[in-house]
Amino acid sequence: MKCPKVKKHLIDYLEGTLSSKKMAAIHLHLHDCETCAKEEQDLSGVLGKVRTLNPQDPGETFWKEFPAQVSAKLHATQAGETPTFRDRFSWWFYPMQYSRRWLQAGFSVFFVALASILVFYFSSSSQPPLITQREDWKPLFLAEEEAEEILSLSSEEILELSSLMVSSIPSPESLASLAEEELTFGTEDFIQDLIEDLSDEDIDALLEYLNEEEWKS
């Protein structure tokens, strides 16, 4: 083993954490190399000095009384001492100790954000579907085949056709005027025929316009 490699492993050698093969190789090298042996002595001295860096023992009395002092201080604190700013926000100052609380806060923020996104998504997608997507939609006054043909049209074509249809359908005002005229001058048969030709929606609109409850019968 060469000097750079020995120097690299000297601390591990002094700790005894290397494999027995490496330990033996370094041991042999230190026997032959004065520079590395001096380095090993220096490092060993540093480790030894740090190991002996101990305070003078405060004495058995101190250790016997210490738990009771901590206990008294804790009870005094719990009994109503005003907690310091650091105590109150200790989870902020010592995040590693409060990792569970930080994790809970993270999950809460995540779920609130997720809920907000879902609410926004569903509220925006709850608009009424396009006319061609409505299965129950049937154009008024049209036969089944014609209705199906209309459903296969594009949106622009449906809009154009609708405007044409609207202009050709009699308005409730004109129907009421006609009915009033027939009431005055015509027969009941004409009125009966007229009602049979109308859709339920048109009858409702007509009744609402005339505001006469007797027409319902």
Place this chain on the structure above:
Amino acid sequence: MATDLEILNRFQQGDTEVLEDIVRAYQKPLYHFIWRFVGNHEDAADLTQKVFLQALRYASSFQGRSSVKTWLFRIAINQSKNFLRDRGPLMEADVEALSHNADSDPISRLEQQAERRILHQAITRLPEKQRCSVLLRINEEYSFREIGRILGCSERSAKVNFHHGVRALQAILGSRGEGVER
């Protein structure tokens, strides 16, 4: 025999009798560790008390993923770091009451005291992670995995910090002309 976690759970549930058991079990290693940071008995005793108070007050935050001792050392490092930041750099006069051989003569005892003051100051000059790694490894005999847990870093990083710390101490003591004896 109840485990540390069971003792903490009992304390959380209102059994204050176990409090003194916890303190008695860890007071000495914590005091010694903190003393190596702050260098005098009064501050070390005060900070050791604060470590227990904080740990017991916020015992609910302990999740049992590490040992109670590891958890307490982590709090001790935070407390010592805050203390040193508030107090400022360590003065030579702050280092006191170092242990010594009772049978040594007064002159060699003085020499030992001076030598250890220099060593203590050299340790306080190390970057925080290197200092903690050196003290936890040499004095508390923690594995690098446990040191990594305490310092919030990987096992590899703890080992690198330890090696750099020892080399830095060797350089500081060498530059002071201190003859380091085996």
